[in-house]
Amino acid sequence: MRKINQLKMIFDSRSINESFSRMAVASFCSQLDMTVDELGDIKTVVSEAVTNCIVHAYRNEIGNIYITCTVFENGVIRITIRDKGCGIENVKQAMEPLYTSLGGDRSGLGFSVMESFSDKLKVRSKVGVGTTVTIEKKIMGKVK
Amino acid sequence: MSVTIKQKNNIMTAQIKGEIDHHTVPSIRDAIDDAFVCAENVTELVIDFSEVTFMDSSGIGLVMGRYKLAFANGKALRVINLSERDYKIMKMSGIEKLAKVSKKGE
Ligand SMILES: Nc1ncnc2c1ncn2[C@@H]1O[C@H](COP(=O)(O)OP(=O)(O)O)[C@@H](O)[C@H]1O
Ligand SMILES: [Mg+2]
Numbered sequence: 001m002r003k004i005n006q007l008k009m010i011f012d013s014r015s016i017n018e019s020f021s022r023m024a025v026a027s028f029c030s031q032l033d034m035t036v037d038e039l040g041d042i043k044t045v046v047s048e049a050v051t052n053c054i055v056h057a058y059r060n061e062i063g064n065i066y067i068t069c070t071v072f073e074n075g076v077i078r079i080t081i082r083d084k085g086c087g088i089e090n091v092k093q094a095m096e097p098l099y100t101s102l103g104g105d106r107s108g109l110g111f112s113v114m115e116s117f118s119d120k121l122k123v124r125s126k127v128g129v130g131t132t133v134t135i136e137k138k139i140m141g142k143v144k
Numbered sequence: 145m146s147v148t149i150k151q152k153n154n155i156m157t158a159q160i161k162g163e164i165d166h167h168t169v170p171s172i173r174d175a176i177d178d179a180f181v182c183a184e185n186v187t188e189l190v191i192d193f194s195e196v197t198f199m200d201s202s203g204i205g206l207v208m209g210r211y212k213l214a215f216a217n218g219k220a221l222r223v224i225n226l227s228e229r230d231y232k233i234m235k236m237s238g239i240e241k242l243a244k245v246s247k248k249g250e
Contacts, residue, residue: 015165015166015167016167018165018166018167019163019165019167019198022198037229040198040229041229043198044198044200044229044233047165047198047200048200048201051165051166051200051202054166055166097236104205105169105173105202105205105206105209106205107201107202107204107205107208107237109201109204109233109236109237110200110201112201112236113200113201113233113236116232116236
């Protein structure tokens with residue numbers, strides 16, 4: 001796949017940035033002439049991954065969240081959301097529907113939502129080092 | 145983001161306007177719960193999503209929490225006017241087995 005454009009951004013893990021980050025990625029991706037639905041899918045998956053960095057990775061601190069968004073020639077978008085937070089001990093368990101380590105207001109469905117609104121989801125994590133979530137989505141775009 | 149509360153007969157409706165995410169949920173939750181706890185003669189709480197412009201899985205926690213509050217007080221919960229996407233997200237939680245959940249125009 002040939003890369004045609006790329007966005008990189010770093011921002012504080014503050015909840016006020018949830019809205020900003022999903023809008024920024026969506027507006028960068030809109031160069032692909034996406035449908036409203038596809039744009040919504042992108043916003044949703046970014047929001048889930050960024051929220052996880054804020055509430056889980058940097059639970060008791062403020063740290064950096066790194067997003068790279070790459071647009072490929074064939075209309076595929078790859079978004080990586082990375083943190084240098086606590087990491088995940090058991091990724092397989094974390095990705096199971098309804099699993100949450102926090103309870104309360106968390107539903108444990110963040111990874112399920114990311115999976116459902118993208119084509120590919122990959123999670124790499126190391127305890128004490130951090131987590132990288134990679135999401136790929138092929139944009140079909142508006143029918144001309 | 146704002147919440148408009150209306151009461152007609154025994155039904156209290158909370159209309160949410162704007163984006164629902166982990167950042168906005170606390171103030172939406174407080175606005176609904178404060179009104180719900182103070183209201184008199186309410187038998188059903190309705191959450192209206194017609195003016196919601198974005199929701200992620202944080203919306204599930206919001207609705208589940210309001211269901212638990214209503215249920216604990218012997219009241220029913222209904223969620224109305226969900227967009228196609230928000231309905232799909234909401235259904236992942238199985239909430240439709242506990243409360244009436246409907247899409248826009250239903
Ligand atoms: N970036 C992250 N850093 C550390 N832990 C994470 C991260 N993302 C997810 N997790 C873990 O995976 C679990 C499941 O995540 P998710 O499906 O989004 O559900 P929720 O956020 O509602 O708990 C979380 O409860 C948490 O334990
Ligand atoms: Mg989550």
